[in-house]
Structure formats: structure tokens, C-alpha cells
Amino acid sequence: MSIIKKFLPGIIVISIGIVAAMLIVKFGPEPDSQKAEILPRTIRSIEAKSTDIKLFIESQGTVAAxxxxxxxxxxxxxxxxxxxKFVAGGRFEKGELILKIDPRDYEVAVITAEATSAERKQRVMQEEAEGALAKAEWQELGQGEASDLTLRLPQREGAMAALRSAEASLDKAMLDLERTEIRAPYDGLLTAKSVDLGQFLNRGNTIGTYxxxxxxxxxxxxxNRDIAQFDLKGLQTGEKQYAxxxxGQFANKENSWNARVVRTEGIIDVNSRILYVVAELRGDELFSPDDGSHITIGQFVSAEIEGQTFENVVRLPRESLRQGNQVLIVDGENKLRTRMVDILETNNEYIVVSSGVSDGDIVNLSQLALSVDGMLVETQPQNALTENVAAVISQEANND
Structure with a gap:
């Protein structure tokens, strides 16, 4: 009993506190409620504009003769x-003398053939004269039709055949004499040589690579995707060419050259599934319009091939494309919406869209998280952004 009396005042105080707190919660003023404010995210954007575009296909290769x-x-x-100039790297014009073989044996052969030909020609003239004499004598006798043998026609034909053989031998001797001088068959470059002055050559020896x-x-x-940009049938038949x-770089300097794709190689590589086309350069095309530099055999070059022209398509920066051929469009409520697009061409700089984006659509360029559909945004056009960056750079320069 004494213990209860000891703690009773404390129990009474705690009870009164609990009752007072409950009354305050029940009858006290309610706190003002606050609505959560959703702030829009600033994104870079660009307005889609349809236009006609000529596509270019990129490739690369090595220059060869x-x-x-x-x-x-x-x-x-x-x-x-x-x-x-008979050295590796020597350049020759068509018909220019490269080397000469000792012609004396062939000059003697020409003289011998000329003498034989003259002798055979004299023999023909002699047979023609004897034949004419035999015919006149037969006509004087008046004993009917003379035979070919009487008129010496077989002898004349034999002499003519011997003359033709002698003339052929003369032509052959003169041709061999002409061949003692080896001349460039066309404008070209000697890349290797295997003989030199004083060496004896047999017919068929290789003297160099040209x-x-x-x-x-x-x-x-x-x-396969690149090939779709071409009239493949016209290219294969030679009716169609593409600029x-x-x-390429040479001596630490970049130049460009104009060429023409004139044909395909006709078969697809079984390992890489690639089809090769052949670009051709001749005449003025061999010289760069930049500074007249000649393109070099063995030089590695990149290529931009002129492809098809597409009408009413949209060209967008490459950064606008998301995984799965999707782009993000800003709707009328400034919210992002996902669109599927059909892509005609893509590279490191831009994409070309044939459908899925219309004139006037605002397209997002910023990198965002995956779940963004319906996100409230505030757009900052690409051009405006560029101007702002330029202004900041200018201001920092003035401050410095």
C-alpha cells in the first residue's frame, strides 16, 4: 500500500499528459498541405525538317594499276x-626506249632476207617473160589450145610462191630487228628489274615488272546494305557509272581525286559476304583538283561513292538515335514520346529517316535514362545551345 502511494503522483501526471496530447491532436489546427512540384528536365533538341537527300556510301581501298x-x-x-630510268621506280612514256639488245645478228639476217627476196623476184620476172614468149610461139603455130605446162604457168606459180616465202622471211627478219629495242607499251612505272647492261638474254627471260x-x-x-543504293544491273552491264x-594522305598531306565506279567484280566473298566494286581513274582524274598531285600506286584511300537521291526524308544528328531504331519526340504537352523510325542510312555523324518523324517534330538529342516516356521536359534547340556556348566562350576569353 505504501508503494502505490509512492508512485501514484507520477502515474497521475503521465496520464494527464497523454490525455492532453490526444486532445491537442484531435482538436488542434491542421497543418497546411503542400503539393509536390514536378520540375521539367532541360534537353537539347532539334526541329525535324524534310528535304531531298543524296546519299553517299563510305568505303576504302588501295590504288592499283x-x-x-x-x-x-x-x-x-x-x-x-x-x-x-631502267631502275625500280623509273617512269616511262608510251614508246620510250627501255633497253636495247645487240642488233648486228638481226641486221645480217635482214640483209640476207633482202637478197633472197630480190633473187626470187628476179626469178618471177624471168618466168613471166618465158611464159609470154611461149604463148606467142604457140599462137604462131596455130595448133589449138596450149596447155598450162606449155605456157609455163606452173613454173610461174612456183616462182611466185618462192617470192612470197622470201618476203615473209624478210618481214620476220625486220620484225626481229625491231624487237631488239624494248619500248614501253604504255605510260607506266617500272617496279622491279632483273637484268642489266652486258647481260645475255634468252627469249622469254623476264627483265622487269611494269x-x-x-x-x-x-x-x-x-x-549488302550499301549495295542497295546502286542500280546493280546497270553497274554489272556497264550501262551505269557512279561518281x-x-x-588519301601522302607525305603528311591530304589530297582528293575524282573517280568513277565502273563495274562490280561479279561475285560475293564467301567469308565476309562483301561485294567489291571497282573505281577507275584515267587522264585528268589521276591528278588532284586540289593541287595537281598525282595519285600513287599502292596508296590507301577512303572513298565516298555517290548513291541514290531520296525525296522528303529527314536528316537528324546521330545522337538522336536510341537503341532499337527509336527516337524521342516532344509532344504538345512538353512530354517525351518514343517513336519507331525507318532508317535509310546511318553513320557516325547523322541518320536519314524515311518514316516515323514528320516536319516540325521536336526531336531529343540529349542522352537520357531508359524509362523516359512521358517525362516533362524543357527544350533548348541545338542552334540556340550552340550560340549560348559560343557566348560563354567569348565571355571567358574577355575575362582572361
Whole structure:
């Protein structure tokens, strides 16, 4: 009993506190409720505009000569002359003398053939004269029709055949003499030589490797998607050609050349599933319109091939494309909406859209999280953003 009396005042105080708190909660003023404010996210954007676009297909390859041959003599003999340019890297014009074989044996053969031909010609003239005399004598006798043998026609034909053989031998001797001089078959470049002055050549020996510089080619690989940009049938038959711009670096300097895609190689590589087309350069195309530099055999070049022209398509920056051929459009309520698009072309800089985006659509360019459909945004056009960045850079420069 004494213990209860000891703690009773405390129990009474706690009870009164609990009752007071309950009364305050029940009858006290309610706190003002606050609505959560949703702030829009600022994004970079661009307005879609339809236009007509000519597509360019990118590829790369190495410059090579269309004609590469081994220089081989057609006659035997000792080399008595070589051109100063008969070295690896030497350039020759069509018809220019490369080397000369000792011609004396062939000059003697020509003289002998000329003598034989003259002798055979004299024999023909003699047979013609004897035949005419035999015919006149027969006509004087008046004993009917003379035989061919009487008129010496077989003898004349034999002499004519011997003359033709002698003339053929003379032509052959003169041709062999002409072949003692090995001349460039076309404008070209000697890339290797295997003989030199004083060496004896047999017919069929290789004296060097010669590349044409009149006509150069570049093999350009195309994927299945790239091929769709061409009139493949017209290209295969040669009825259609496509302009191509080649770019390459040499001596730490970049140049460009104009060329033409003239044909395909006709088969698809079984390993890479790639079809090669061939770009051709000749004449003025071999020289760069930039500074006149000649394109070099073996040079690595990139290529931009002129493809088809598409009407009423939209070109957007590459950063607007999301996974699964999707873009984000800002709707009338400034909310992001996902759109599926059909893409004609894509590269590191831009995409070309044929459907899914219309004129005037505002397209997002910012990198956002995956779940963004319905997100409230505030757009900042790409052009305006660029101007703001330029203004900031200018201000920082003035401050410095």
C-alpha cells in the first residue's frame, strides 16, 4: 500500500499528459498541405525538317594499276643499252626506249632476207617473160589450145610462191630487228628489274615488272546494305557509272581525286559476304583538283561513292538515335514520346529517316535514362545551345 502511494503522483501526471496530447491532436489546427512540384528536365533538341537527300556510301581501298606485266624479250642477245630510268621506280612514256639488245645478228639476217627476196623476184620476172614468149610461139603455130605446162604457168606459180616465202622471211627478219629495242607499251612505272647492261638474254627471260599509270583502279568493298543504293544491273552491264571521291594522305598531306565506279567484280566473298566494286581513274582524274598531285600506286584511300537521291526524308544528328531504331519526340504537352523510325542510312555523324518523324517534330538529342516516356521536359534547340556556348566562350576569353 505504501508503494502505490509512492508512485501514484507520477502515474497521475503521465496520464494527464497523454490525455492532453490526444486532445491537442484531435482538436488542434491542421497543418497546411503542400503539393509536390514536378520540375521539367532541360534537353537539347532539334526541329525535324524534310528535304531531298543524296546519299553517299563510305568505303576504302588501295590504288592499283589495272595492267601489270612482266617485260619479256622476244629475241635473244646481249644487252647493249639500258635507259637511265631502267631502275625500280623509273617512269616511262608510251614508246620510250627501255633497253636495247645487240642488233648486228638481226641486221645480217635482214640483209640476207633482202637478197633472197630480190633473187626470187628476179626469178618471177624471168618466168613471166618465158611464159609470154611461149604463148606467142604457140599462137604462131596455130595448133589449138596450149596447155598450162606449155605456157609455163606452173613454173610461174612456183616462182611466185618462192617470192612470197622470201618476203615473209624478210618481214620476220625486220620484225626481229625491231624487237631488239624494248619500248614501253604504255605510260607506266617500272617496279622491279632483273637484268642489266652486258647481260645475255634468252627469249622469254623476264627483265622487269611494269605497271601502267594510264589507268588505275581501286577495289572498294560494299556490304549488302550499301549495295542497295546502286542500280546493280546497270553497274554489272556497264550501262551505269557512279561518281566517287577518293581521299588519301601522302607525305603528311591530304589530297582528293575524282573517280568513277565502273563495274562490280561479279561475285560475293564467301567469308565476309562483301561485294567489291571497282573505281577507275584515267587522264585528268589521276591528278588532284586540289593541287595537281598525282595519285600513287599502292596508296590507301577512303572513298565516298555517290548513291541514290531520296525525296522528303529527314536528316537528324546521330545522337538522336536510341537503341532499337527509336527516337524521342516532344509532344504538345512538353512530354517525351518514343517513336519507331525507318532508317535509310546511318553513320557516325547523322541518320536519314524515311518514316516515323514528320516536319516540325521536336526531336531529343540529349542522352537520357531508359524509362523516359512521358517525362516533362524543357527544350533548348541545338542552334540556340550552340550560340549560348559560343557566348560563354567569348565571355571567358574577355575575362582572361
Amino acid at each position: 589495272r595492267q601489270v606485266i612482266n617485260l619479256i624479250p622476244q629475241v635473244a642477245g646481249e644487252i647493249t643499252y639500258v635507259s637511265p 605497271h601502267s599509270t594510264e589507268l588505275l583502279e581501286v577495289r572498294l568493298p560494299l556490304t 566517287v571521291r577518293l581521299k
